[in-house]
Amino acid sequence: xxxxxxxxxxxxxxxxxxxxxxAQAPAERVLVVSPTVGEVIDGGExxxxxxxxxxxxxxxxxxxxxxxxxxxxxxxxxxxLRDGRLDARPYSEAxxxxxxxxxxxxxQELGAQATAPAAIAAQQxxxxxxxxxxxxxxxxxxxxxxxxxxxxxxxxLRASNAEELEFETKDLGLVKVQRANLKxxxxxxxxxxxxxxxxxxNGTRLLFAPTARNLRRGEGYVxxxxxxxxxxxxxxxxxxxxxxxxxxxxxxAGKAFAITPKVSVPVSEKxxxxxxxxxxxxxxxxxxxxxxxxxxxxxxxxxxxxxxxTLGVGYGFTDRGETSSSPVVVLGGAKRISNYVSLINxxxxxxxGALGLVGGRFHAKRFSGSLGxxxxxxxxxxxxxxxxxxxxxxxxx
Numbered sequence: 001x002x003x004x005x006x007x008x009x010x011x012x013x014x015x016x017x018x019x020x021x022x023a024q025a026p027a028e029r030v031l032v033v034s035p036t037v038g039e040v041i042d043g044g045e046x047x048x049x050x051x052x053x054x055x056x057x058x059x060x061x062x063x064x065x066x067x068x069x070x071x072x073x074x075x076x077x078x079x080x081l082r083d084g085r086l087d088a089r090p091y092s093e094a095x096x097x098x099x100x101x102x103x104x105x106x107x108q109e110l111g112a113q114a115t116a117p118a119a120i121a122a123q124q125x126x127x128x129x130x131x132x133x134x135x136x137x138x139x140x141x142x143x144x145x146x147x148x149x150x151x152x153x154x155x156x157l158r159a160s161n162a163e164e165l166e167f168e169t170k171d172l173g174l175v176k177v178q179r180a181n182l183k184x185x186x187x188x189x190x191x192x193x194x195x196x197x198x199x200x201x202n203g204t205r206l207l208f209a210p211t212a213r214n215l216r217r218g219e220g221y222v223x224x225x226x227x228x229x230x231x232x233x234x235x236x237x238x239x240x241x242x243x244x245x246x247x248x249x250x251x252x253a254g255k256a257f258a259i260t261p262k263v264s265v266p267v268s269e270k271x272x273x274x275x276x277x278x279x280x281x282x283x284x285x286x287x288x289x290x291x292x293x294x295x296x297x298x299x300x301x302x303x304x305x306x307x308x309x310t311l312g313v314g315y316g317f318t319d320r321g322e323t324s325s326s327p328v329v330v331l332g333g334a335k336r337i338s339n340y341v342s343l344i345n346x347x348x349x350x351x352x353g354a355l356g357l358v359g360g361r362f363h364a365k366r367f368s369g370s371l372g373x374x375x376x377x378x379x380x381x382x383x384x385x386x387x388x389x390x391x392x393x394x395x396x397x
Contacts, residue, residue, distance in 0.1 A: 031065040031075060033096065034103040040064050047163035047178050049106045051099060052079070057176065058161045059083055065096065135185050135269055142193035143167065145177060146184040152199065154188065186269075186304060197339050200363040200392075203305035204233075204241070206332045206346040207357045207372045207386055211310045212274035212301035214264040215241045223390035224248075231260075234394070239265055245280075256282045258294070273300045281319075293318035295328065306336035310346075326351040340364065344372075353377035357386050366392045 030039045037045045042062045046052055052063065063079035075091040091099075135143075137160050145167065146152040155167030155175060164178045165185075188197070201221075203213045208225075215221075215235030222232045225245075233243035243260035257280070264274025276299070281292035297314030310332050316324035332346030340362055347356035359372030372386030 027069040028066040028076075029069060031067040031096075033065055033100050036103055036107055044163060048110075048180065049103050050176075050178070051102065052077070053176065054089070055079060055081065055087075056159065057164050057166065058159055065091065135187055137165070137185075138187070142188045144184075144186040144188055144199065145182070147177065147181050148183045149181070152184075154193075192306070192336075197306065197336065198365055199305075200365065200368065201305060203301075203303075203308055203334065206310065206334060206344050207359055207361075207370055207388070209310070209312070209330050209332055209346045209348075210260070210262055210274075210276060210297075210299060211308060211332075212264045212272035212299045212312075213305065213308070214239055214262060214272075214274065218394045219392070220394045221390045221392045223388055225386075225388045227387065233260065239263060256280070264299075270304065271300070271302050274298070291318070293322075297330075299330075303333075306342070307334065309333040344370070355379070358382075359386060368392075 032039055033041075037049070040062050041051065041064065043057065043060050046055070046060055046063075047057060052060070055063075059082045061080045061082055063077055066076050066078055068074040068076070075093065075096050077089045077091050079087045079089070081087060137157060139157055139159070142154060142156050144152070144154050145165075153167070153169050153172065153175065155169040155172075157165060158168050158174070159166040162179075164176050165182070167175045167177065169175055202216055202219070204211055204215050215233060217235050217238045220232065220234035222230070224230055228248050229245055230248055231243060231245040233241055235241045241262050243262075245258040245260065247256055258278060260276065260278050262274055262276030264272050264276075266272050275297065277294055277296045279292065279294035281290075283290040293316065295314040295316050297312050299310060299312035301308050301310045303309060310330070312330040313327045314330070315327050327350075329349040330346060331349065332344070334342050334344045336342045342361045342363065343359075344361060345356065345358045347354055353376060355374065355376035355378075357372040357374055359370060361368055361370040363369075368390045370386065370388040370390075371384070373382045374385035375382045
């Protein structure tokens with residue numbers, strides 16, 4: 001076969017087989033959904049912006065949008081997965097624009113952090129999420145989860161990786177949580193998980209005595225103690241709270257009030273320390289009497305909001321500059337025995353004896369009531385001594 005004939009045959013073969021094959025592979029170009037993520041969306045960006053829930057976080061590598069150059073201009077998401085698969089999913093124009101809007105909303109929420117890696121973003125955040133390193137992440141166990149947005153839920157941990165956690169919930173189905181959005185993660189005991197304990201507060205007090213745990217920011221409660229006193233406490237931040245206590249019936253011919261500031265910090269997931277004071281002032285103009293005083297204290301609490309022990313030391317003082325020569329030590333604890341009932345004890349040890357309150361608290365999501373009995377070295381028995389009702393308001397689970 002001469003050279004001309006060989007060239008003719010080769011050209012015919014290309015025309016018959018090569019050109020149809022090329023025609024079957026439509027040309028595409030990369031479509032950038034947002035300059036924030038660029039052409040290729042990796043696993044970190046998927047987690048940070050909450051994209052592509054159809055792909056499990058631990059199996060996702062990267063994805064990009066492609067637009068066909070054919071007349072229909074079809075959009076396809078092409079994803080590469082860790083199991084080796086290359087997946088293609090068609091996207092409508094509306095679905096593509098929805099992804100763009102989701103990224104834009106997240107950029108507004110995160111600000112400058114949106115384009116930073118998750119680790120850098122967590123370091124730069126003004127209110128960084130609480131570290132969960134001390135909390136074991138056990139697949140199949142139930143956790144109480146609180147997000148920086150204030151929302152919360154209980155769920156069974158089904159998957160975890162460096163970027164996010166995936167929980168199975170009763171009402172919401174599968175929920176994926178980015179670690180950068182996680183504020184609190186608490187492993188529930190088998191009893192709590194089985195009985196479905198609801199959140200009834202952050203364990204900020206025993207019956208009357210404070211613990212080192214604080215009200216969450218935006219959370220508060222009003223209470224009535226012994227019928228005659230009304231009080232309110234509010235979480236200014238997650239570490240600072242302020243309370244006030246006044247008589248229901250104004251003090252006869254005078255005025256009376258008490259304030260209870262407290263500052264506390266978490267040393268670890270279960271151990272908190274704090275300082276605070278109870279300052280009261282009474283003024284009776286008819287007798288020309290005006291006096292104030294109280295107790296300043298330091299306190300440490302170990303445990304969770306439901307089950308904890310507290311040890312504190314306080315010194316009395318007056319507004320004339322006098323202080324007590326010996327401290328008062330408080331030792332107490334709380335144990336939640338059901339979804340609605342907790343047992344509580346607090347004992348005050350002072351120079352010369354001890355005085356305590358033992359009782360229980362019935363608690364629903366917002367309402368609670370407490371009953372306590374007094375005992376001590378000079379009491380001579382156990383007698384009813386404490387009655388309280390409270391209502392939680394503000395940010396609440």
